[in-house]
Amino acid sequence: MSVAKDFFIMLSQNRMLNGAAKRWGLKLGAQSVVAGTTIDEMVDSIRKLNANGISATIDNLGEFVFEKEEALQAKEQILAVVEAIHQHKLDAHISLKPTQLGLDVDVDFCRENLREIVAAAHEYGIFVNFDMEDYSHLQPSFDLLEELHGDYDNVGTVIQAYFFRAEEDIEKFKDYRLRIVKGAYKEPEHLAYQTKEAIDANYIKLIEYHLLNGPFTSIATHDHHVINHVKKFVSEHGIPNDKFEFQMLYGFRTDMQLELTKEGYNFCTYVPFGIDWYGYFMRRLAERPQNLNLIVKQTFNK
Ligand code: FDA
Numbered sequence: 612m613s614v615a616k617d618f619f620i621m622l623s624q625n626r627m628l629n630g631a632a633k634r635w636g637l638k639l640g641a642q643s644v645v646a647g648t649t650i651d652e653m654v655d656s657i658r659k660l661n662a663n664g665i666s667a668t669i670d671n672l673g674e675f676v677f678e679k680e681e682a683l684q685a686k687e688q689i690l691a692v693v694e695a696i697h698q699h700k701l702d703a704h705i706s707l708k709p710t711q712l713g714l715d716v717d718v719d720f721c722r723e724n725l726r727e728i729v730a731a732a733h734e735y736g737i738f739v740n741f742d743m744e745d746y747s748h749l750q751p752s753f754d755l756l757e758e759l760h761g762d763y764d765n766v767g768t769v770i771q772a773y774f775f776r777a778e779e780d781i782e783k784f785k786d787y788r789l790r791i792v793k794g795a796y797k798e799p800e801h802l803a804y805q806t807k808e809a810i811d812a813n814y815i816k817l818i819e820y821h822l823l824n825g826p827f828t829s830i831a832t833h834d835h836h837v838i839n840h841v842k843k844f845v846s847e848h849g850i851p852n853d854k855f856e857f858q859m860l861y862g863f864r865t866d867m868q869l870e871l872t873k874e875g876y877n878f879c880t881y882v883p884f885g886i887d888w889y890g891y892f893m894r895r896l897a898e899r900p901q902n903l904n905l906i907v908k909q910t911f912n913k
Contacts, residue, residue, distance in 0.1 A: 682713035
């Protein structure tokens with residue numbers, strides 16, 4: 612793990628800065644990768660994506676929630692997003708983080724919040740994805756997901772390829788719609804692969820497994836090597852385009868997002884919005900310190 616990566620992960624976890632940034636508005640170049648702070652701004656961004664044949668998964672940004680009041684606010688905001696998707700007929704679904712809805716406050720309370728959102732989305736046929744956070748939240752999030760999946764078919768989650776346990780998890784959740792990623796948090800050596808080579812190899816293995824065994828696979832990466840491998844694999848195995856999609860984050864490799872759509876692949880952009888942008892933004896810098904270019908460009912192109 613590089614020094615820059617460690618540094619940005621550390622910044623992403625700084626609660627004081629996370630709190631302060633909510634009052635700053637979008638700063639430090641975050642406006643390139645966060646689709647505004649309000650529902651109206653987010654809706655405008657998604658309309659543009661949809662006009663280009665790209666669907667969206669919407670993340671009402673929020674983390675470090677340790678108070679019931681904050682989790683209830685997040686729930687209301689996400690319910691408003693569900694309503695906005697329906698009202699504006701957006702080609703979009705929901706991504707949420709269990710901690711935002713109170714996982715660190717109380718599991719039963721979190722379950723009820725999640726259930727309310729999943730039920731409301733189910734009414735409109737909207738899919739809800741549970742984003743995956745750090746290891747300490749992994750099993751509790753999977754447990755909640757399994758419980759809700761028993762009652763609703765519109766939920767799925769993320770498998771992080773850096774975890775040694777990911778292979779077992781993907782087998783367990785093979786009947787679910789899954790997003791597969793490399794993994795964005797700093798995890799210890801006894802739990803997770805640490806080198807790019809090992810993570811990439813496991814990533815490919817998991818993608819291939821779910822493409823062959825699962826109902827639907829979201830391949831979420833900006834890595835063109837992986838994307839090219841997937842294109843070849845689906846063609847060789849006769850996997851139809853309606854069984855998978857590529858996903859990238861809003862503001863990243865936009866040309867490639869459009870190109871893949873033009874090539875006829877399903878494409879879904881992860882669209883974060885809201886005032887709680889700081890932790891998300893710092894994790895993007897941790898993944899790719901070259902993203903600092905974004906900051907520099909934004910600073911000089913005011
Ligand atoms: P990686 O960072 O490994 O880069 C590989 C290569 O791709 C680079 O060497 C470069 O050649 C090329 N490349 C990458 N980015 C580029 C850019 N911006 N411009 C040009 N070239 C570039 N994580 C998590 O833990 N939980 C989650 O729920 C999610 N959810 C999620 C959703 C979506 C839609 C995405 C895209 C990602 C996530 N992630 C995530 C984050 C994920 O785990 C991972 O940290 C990042 O996607 C970075 O890894 P990549 O696979 O994109 O490429």
